[in-house]
Amino acid sequence: DVKVTQSSRYLVKRTGEKVFLECVQDMDHxxxxxxxxxxxxxxxxxxxxxxxxxxxKGDIPEGYSVSRExxxxxxxxxxxxxxxxxxxxxxxSGRTNYGYTFGSGxxxxxx
Amino acid sequence: RKEVEQxxxxxxxxxxxxxxxxxxxxxSASxxxxxxxxxxxxxxxLLMSVYSSGNEDGRFTAQLNRASQYISLLxxxxxxxxxxxxxxxxxxxxxxxxxxxxxxxxxxxxxxx
Numbered sequence: 001d002v003k004v005t006q007s008s009r010y011l012v013k014r015t016g017e018k019v020f021l022e023c024v025q026d027m028d029h030x031x032x033x034x035x036x037x038x039x040x041x042x043x044x045x046x047x048x049x050x051x052x053x054x055x056x057k058g059d060i061p062e063g064y065s066v067s068r069e070x071x072x073x074x075x076x077x078x079x080x081x082x083x084x085x086x087x088x089x090x091x092x093s094g095r096t097n098y099g100y101t102f103g104s105g106x107x108x109x110x111x
Numbered sequence: 112r113k114e115v116e117q118x119x120x121x122x123x124x125x126x127x128x129x130x131x132x133x134x135x136x137x138x139s140a141s142x143x144x145x146x147x148x149x150x151x152x153x154x155x156x157l158l159m160s161v162y163s164s165g166n167e168d169g170r171f172t173a174q175l176n177r178a179s180q181y182i183s184l185l186x187x188x189x190x191x192x193x194x195x196x197x198x199x200x201x202x203x204x205x206x207x208x209x210x211x212x213x214x215x216x217x218x219x220x221x222x223x224x
Binding site: 041043048051092102 | 143145154157198200206212213215216217
């Protein structure tokens, strides 16, 4: 089975801190994604990557950046965390046309 | 207009009922289509892919109508364990290559005894 591992299940950070969310997949997938999920808003795409060092903005990239230096790892960075970035963050990976596997999510609270 | 729209729900049905979910997408260049299931406080999980010819997996049948840009999911003989949120998902070709995966907001299903 494909495994997508997110580094933390729960995280509490202070406003203004730089936050790193890590995601690692073990199936050599080319595509990786970061979403956030909020009640009533569903899953919203932040950034995605279809190859090493490639990245594309999703629908809500403001306040975030990403890094993909190795194929198996896709990092989401909050440059200066704000309270409106409190959310559930979900990473996914997969091959195009075959569906994706999600990590179990990181619930981030910014205080 | 949202790129992927679903019935808002929630759907409340008795065990054994047949329930249908609908989804429309706006980008005619959409390439591939899926249904995911998400249980409360869990990550989404792939339920099935959707093909133009229609496909079936046990009690679940998915249909795609490219001309109408419409996707459906039919669940027959509903079980209590089918209670979840069902997400319609579309892959759209991105500007610089690769595919962007867009999720619908989901339809909540409650199956009652």
